[in-house]
Amino acid sequence: MNLPSKILEQSVEQLSTLPGVGKRSALRYALHLMQEDEQSVRDLADALVALKTRMYHCRHCHNVSDTEVCPICSSEKRQRGIVCVVENVQDVMAVENTQQYRGLYHVLGGVISPIDGIGPGDLEIASLVRRVETGDPYPVEEVILALPTTMEGDTTNYYINKLLQPLGVKITTLARGVAVGDSLEYADEITLGRSIAHRIPFEG
Amino acid sequence: MNLPSKILEQSVEQLSTLPGVGKRSALRYALHLMQEDEQSVRDLADALVALKTRMYHCRHCHNVSDTEVCPICSSEKRQRGIVCVVENVQDVMAVENTQQYRGLYHVLGGVISPIDGIGPGDLEIASLVRRVETGDPYPVEEVILALPTTMEGDTTNYYINKLLQPLGVKITTLARGVAVGDSLEYADEITLGRSIAHRIPFEG
Numbered sequence: 001m002n003l004p005s006k007i008l009e010q011s012v013e014q015l016s017t018l019p020g021v022g023k024r025s026a027l028r029y030a031l032h033l034m035q036e037d038e039q040s041v042r043d044l045a046d047a048l049v050a051l052k053t054r055m056y057h058c059r060h061c062h063n064v065s066d067t068e069v070c071p072i073c074s075s076e077k078r079q080r081g082i083v084c085v086v087e088n089v090q091d092v093m094a095v096e097n098t099q100q101y102r103g104l105y106h107v108l109g110g111v112i113s114p115i116d117g118i119g120p121g122d123l124e125i126a127s128l129v130r131r132v133e134t135g136d137p138y139p140v141e142e143v144i145l146a147l148p149t150t151m152e153g154d155t156t157n158y159y160i161n162k163l164l165q166p167l168g169v170k171i172t173t174l175a176r177g178v179a180v181g182d183s184l185e186y187a188d189e190i191t192l193g194r195s196i197a198h199r200i201p202f203e204g
Numbered sequence: 205m206n207l208p209s210k211i212l213e214q215s216v217e218q219l220s221t222l223p224g225v226g227k228r229s230a231l232r233y234a235l236h237l238m239q240e241d242e243q244s245v246r247d248l249a250d251a252l253v254a255l256k257t258r259m260y261h262c263r264h265c266h267n268v269s270d271t272e273v274c275p276i277c278s279s280e281k282r283q284r285g286i287v288c289v290v291e292n293v294q295d296v297m298a299v300e301n302t303q304q305y306r307g308l309y310h311v312l313g314g315v316i317s318p319i320d321g322i323g324p325g326d327l328e329i330a331s332l333v334r335r336v337e338t339g340d341p342y343p344v345e346e347v348i349l350a351l352p353t354t355m356e357g358d359t360t361n362y363y364i365n366k367l368l369q370p371l372g373v374k375i376t377t378l379a380r381g382v383a384v385g386d387s388l389e390y391a392d393e394i395t396l397g398r399s400i401a402h403r404i405p406f407e408g
Contacts, residue, residue, distance in 0.1 A: 002297060002300060002301065003297070004267055004268055004269060004274060004275070004276070004293070004296065004297070004300075005259060005268050005269055005270045006270050007251075007254050007255065007258050007259050007270055008255070008259065008268055010251045010254070011251040011252060011254065011255050013251075014247060014248040014251040014252075015248070015251075015252075017244075017248070018233045018236060018237075019232055019233065019236045020229070020232070021233075025224070027294070028223055028224070029222045029223065029225075030252075030255055031268075031292070031293055031294070032222060032223045033222075033252055033255050033256070034255050034256065034259065034268065036256070037256075038253075038256040038257065040221075041252055041253055041255065041256045042253055042256075043218060044218040044219070044221070044249075044252060045248075045249035045250070045252050045253050046249070047211075047214045047215040047217075047218040047219075048215060048218075048219075048234075048237055048245055048248060048249050048252075049242075049245055049246055049249050050211050050214070050215065051211065051212070051215050051234055051237050051238050051245065052237070052238065052240075052241075052242040052245045052246075053242065054211050055209060055211050055212065055238065063208055064208055064209050064212055064235075064238065065208060065209055066209045066210050066211055070208060071208070072208070088235070089208070089235055090231070090235065092208065093206065093207070093208070096206060097206065
């Protein structure tokens with residue numbers, strides 16, 4: 001793509017580093033911003049910089065937060081003995097949106113993936129173990145492993161389980177099965193197989 | 205969507221003003237930026253602000269440019285007597301990419317669209333007429349109307365034609381017809397009809 005301006009080119013270059021944004025979309029964004037008034041563009045730019053300069057990862061659960069300790073960890077209404085281990089911030093939001101969970105979280109910041117060069121040391125695993133071990137900030141009775149059902153997720157589950165097992169904490173994981181609203185015909189065999197093996201009492 | 209942080213919420217709000225970006229994509233962008241190092245995010249922010257503070261619209265053709273007069277208008281290798289009238293910057297790039305055109309441009313910045321409240325006064329039409337009238341910066345022999353084939357494009361063509369006609373300049377428009385590589389079967393009737401009406405000598 002031959003752009004008529006170096007400055008435009010730089011913005012397109014920068015914008016296309018965003019995930020899933022190609023040069024064409026980046027150009028569309030840049031040309032759109034050129035039409036906006038200067039203050040709006042400055043507001044956008046400031047909001048982006050604020051992501052790095054004014055945000056925290058919660059000291060306890062490593063979720064993103066405006067404060068050193070996030071509202072979930074500091075809420076007295078949560079069941080503080082239960083910790084749900086998730087891969088990332090989006091997963092916290094997904095679980096929160098169900099309104100079915102009242103415990104706390106622990107955000108790993110990824111899963112173990114040797115192919116991408118991500119080892120246990122790059123994740124918040126040691127801090128999870130410490131949390132269970134020391135009972136700081138709150139004693140942990142149950143750890144729910146809610147990582148993705150992928151090879152990487154399974155490896156991470158296995159690794160964490162091995163570390164937590166000796167500490168005598170209860171370790172659970174999400175139920176896997178046919179999704180609500182799905183017909184059996186279209187469920188994959190592994191999911192269907194698991195949902196048969198882990199069948200539950202019928203609630204009539 | 206319930207975000208865990210006001211700062212994150214603000215960035216998502218800002219990013220989702222970009223064309224075609226919803227809250228979900230905006231969140232993905234914001235979380236991605238949180239992982240980047242601070243300097244990269246500042247570079248992106250600066251590049252966006254530069255779009256407003258360091259860029260020009262060329263004084264003659266209104267294309268975006270790093271300089272007051274764009275490289276196309278100031279190039280001595282272009283056919284300065286021919287002016288191609290286009291809707292926007294992307295269209296300049298599209299025509300340039302064909303490498304078939306060596307004249308100059310005039311970017312209207314849109315087309316007449318009463319429904320969107322865009323009248324002739326919002327577009328660079330008066331400056332086009334002045335350009336033809338005064339021969340400043342260069343005498344104009346031919347104006348090529350290369351606006352989109354939509355009702356708005358046609359209206360704008362008609363309006364410009366009416367203003368330029370009395371000035372005695374040659375006015376042409378793009379050939380319309382079946383696209384190269386398209387089979388007749390799938391061409392719409394209007395396009396196919398026009399390409400028959402305006403058939404050209406066969407080059408054997």
